[in-house]
Amino acid sequence: MTALRVQIEGIGLWTPQATDFDALRRVLGGDVPLESVTRPTASALSINERRRAPESVLVAMEVALQAVNMSRRSADSLACVFASAYGDQATTDYMCRVLAKTPTELSPTRFHNSVHNASAGYWTIATDCHAPSSAICAGPASFGAGLLEAAVQACAQQCPVLLVCSDTAGVGPLGELIGCQLAFGAALVLSPAADGRMPQLNLALVEETSRHALLPATCTAWMRDNPSAACLPLMAMLANNGGECVVAASAQRGLLVKMEVSA
Amino acid sequence: MSVTSPPLAVTAYTATSAVGAGLCAHLQALDQQRSGLRPNDFNTTPLACWIGRVDGVESRPLPDDYAQWDCRNNRLAWLGLNQDGFLGQVHAARQRYGATRIALLLGTSTASIGATEEGYRRLADNRLPDDLHRSAIHNPHSLTGFIAEALDLHGPCLTISTACSSSAKVFAGAERLIRLGIVDAAVVGGVDSLCDSVLFGFNALELVSSEPCRPFDAARRGISIGEAAGFALLERADANPEATLHLLGCGESSDAHHMSTPDPSGAGAELALHDLFGRAGIDASHVDYINLHGTASQKNDAMEAALVARLFPPHTRVSSTKGLTGHTLGAAGIVEAAITLLALREGFVPGNAGVNTPDPACTPHFAWRNESRPIRIALSHSFGFGGSNACLAFARTTAGDNA
Numbered sequence: 001m002t003a004l005r006v007q008i009e010g011i012g013l014w015t016p017q018a019t020d021f022d023a024l025r026r027v028l029g030g031d032v033p034l035e036s037v038t039r040p041t042a043s044a045l046s047i048n049e050r051r052r053a054p055e056s057v058l059v060a061m062e063v064a065l066q067a068v069n070m071s072r073r074s075a076d077s078l079a080c081v082f083a084s085a086y087g088d089q090a091t092t093d094y095m096c097r098v099l100a101k102t103p104t105e106l107s108p109t110r111f112h113n114s115v116h117n118a119s120a121g122y123w124t125i126a127t128d129c130h131a132p133s134s135a136i137c138a139g140p141a142s143f144g145a146g147l148l149e150a151a152v153q154a155c156a157q158q159c160p161v162l163l164v165c166s167d168t169a170g171v172g173p174l175g176e177l178i179g180c181q182l183a184f185g186a187a188l189v190l191s192p193a194a195d196g197r198m199p200q201l202n203l204a205l206v207e208e209t210s211r212h213a214l215l216p217a218t219c220t221a222w223m224r225d226n227p228s229a230a231c232l233p234l235m236a237m238l239a240n241n242g243g244e245c246v247v248a249a250s251a252q253r254g255l256l257v258k259m260e261v262s263a
Numbered sequence: 264m265s266v267t268s269p270p271l272a273v274t275a276y277t278a279t280s281a282v283g284a285g286l287c288a289h290l291q292a293l294d295q296q297r298s299g300l301r302p303n304d305f306n307t308t309p310l311a312c313w314i315g316r317v318d319g320v321e322s323r324p325l326p327d328d329y330a331q332w333d334c335r336n337n338r339l340a341w342l343g344l345n346q347d348g349f350l351g352q353v354h355a356a357r358q359r360y361g362a363t364r365i366a367l368l369l370g371t372s373t374a375s376i377g378a379t380e381e382g383y384r385r386l387a388d389n390r391l392p393d394d395l396h397r398s399a400i401h402n403p404h405s406l407t408g409f410i411a412e413a414l415d416l417h418g419p420c421l422t423i424s425t426a427c428s429s430s431a432k433v434f435a436g437a438e439r440l441i442r443l444g445i446v447d448a449a450v451v452g453g454v455d456s457l458c459d460s461v462l463f464g465f466n467a468l469e470l471v472s473s474e475p476c477r478p479f480d481a482a483r484r485g486i487s488i489g490e491a492a493g494f495a496l497l498e499r500a501d502a503n504p505e506a507t508l509h510l511l512g513c514g515e516s517s518d519a520h521h522m523s524t525p526d527p528s529g530a531g532a533e534l535a536l537h538d539l540f541g542r543a544g545i546d547a548s549h550v551d552y553i554n555l556h557g558t559a560s561q562k563n564d565a566m567e568a569a570l571v572a573r574l575f576p577p578h579t580r581v582s583s584t585k586g587l588t589g590h591t592l593g594a595a596g597i598v599e600a601a602i603t604l605l606a607l608r609e610g611f612v613p614g615n616a617g618v619n620t621p622d623p624a625c626t627p628h629f630a631w632r633n634e635s636r637p638i639r640i641a642l643s644h645s646f647g648f649g650g651s652n653a654c655l656a657f658a659r660t661t662a663g664d665n666a
Contacts, residue, residue, distance in 0.1 A: 096383035111464035116424030121649025124517040132515035156439035250420035
């Protein structure tokens, strides 16, 4: 297989106890987070849209903007891949409740917010982005599958790609079954590897599905409570400037990610 | 940066929709312009509209081995998978390449949310009932998880859920994986099934017609929602010199306009077409036929008729076939890709079913009736919510001549 080599130009992260990549660095360094924020800023959206958009969209917008700002890329021409294992579970719970009792009273806005590509739609509209956008999922392997898809796009099209992976807490009977209890989002801007000072990643599909260095208890709790937090082993590598890990890319296969230490 | 993509061989394909199961049923329905639409007999709460329902889905449970995946959407997937010898073709490809060298990319907008809706209708102590308390089916990857297991494929495995462009965009994802050498082949496709979410959701947006949909009719009144399953097997063209049907390329773009209506200027759709032309190494003058998105919504059809008039030469023939199948949402891309491939294989232009009085905005490009003529290059348009656009180009070639 052709080696997939990409570089990381930007990183975004948001969960109530760590609202950007610097806050995550502190957690990885051993700090126990105390503060807890309830809502991301999501300043890419207009005030009106911020009010209308569900939490799932706000989390995705927040991490996307963080990553794009760090990359200094212009969002309006950046291809994007939005991954989420469960989509907007709170909206799905609302829809199923209304449909079970009074289906003709379904809100049209909440219906269009229920599509899996709602975040991709809000993002491309807010940033006037006409580049291709996608919305994907792969169950618990959604981050790894999204990373593969974004890296393949970057290498095949020779262009930078924004990857966002986010999930929010479930509610109601669906929430009880799925067990996702936390809002967590992460984003990367990646592009084909080039000589430079940016972190370089080598990616390859392997038989095993998960392997990584020990992480602080806070991070393993996030990984238990949200499938998008499966990105944390890679985030830790980016924070530590080295290492390797395997993230699940499907039920059968993992993505071995090796970071080349920059000169 | 524009990158040209070499063509891929389409070595197997199949479709199941309201007009019937498999390619023969589709060819007959196209030939006779026989619509599969019927008055809505699906919802538990009445909704006056027409639907494209696949017969017999309910009565075909999945084989016991796949019991955890059993739900209406996956039954439709299984029905679709068992048509046209498709399973056998995939098994042969697995023998040839190995299970890890074949990717699986499926598009869906509904996945099995119909099962979640049913669970909420039958809650027991505010909990999903025991028979539906299965996490495998209550998430948007349910379809692809099931098909990966049913086909025993171990390569990259992805669900694309970009509303009505979902199962067109899977072709683009598969093409990139094959071009980079990550896999040797890919199974692509999509399945969407009727459920309350889409029927009452599109109804809330006032997009559902009370009569059978009439794409590009002057008096069109909205969409008729349908359900469908379809699959295709893509392989390297150089490894399959005898193949005569090829994927020439894919084009993608975003409207950046509105969550639930297309940009009336058609700028986003046009960008997807230019992306496609660049990758496929063709231009508008090479296009013999376009299977349009043509949903029968006011705004899509107005935008798309203007797009055709603006971009394509008079000899390009165009039509929508959603009057036969209904709008199958996340499955529309694959069903219409299959219809486009049939048109190439059989040498005909499908008529634009369902029209009484053509919209005056439609130019002479429109084929209102079937036309028998050889076509060499044909496109399929798919435009979805959130402004997600995808266009595909297919070609019929003589054996040994890779487009």
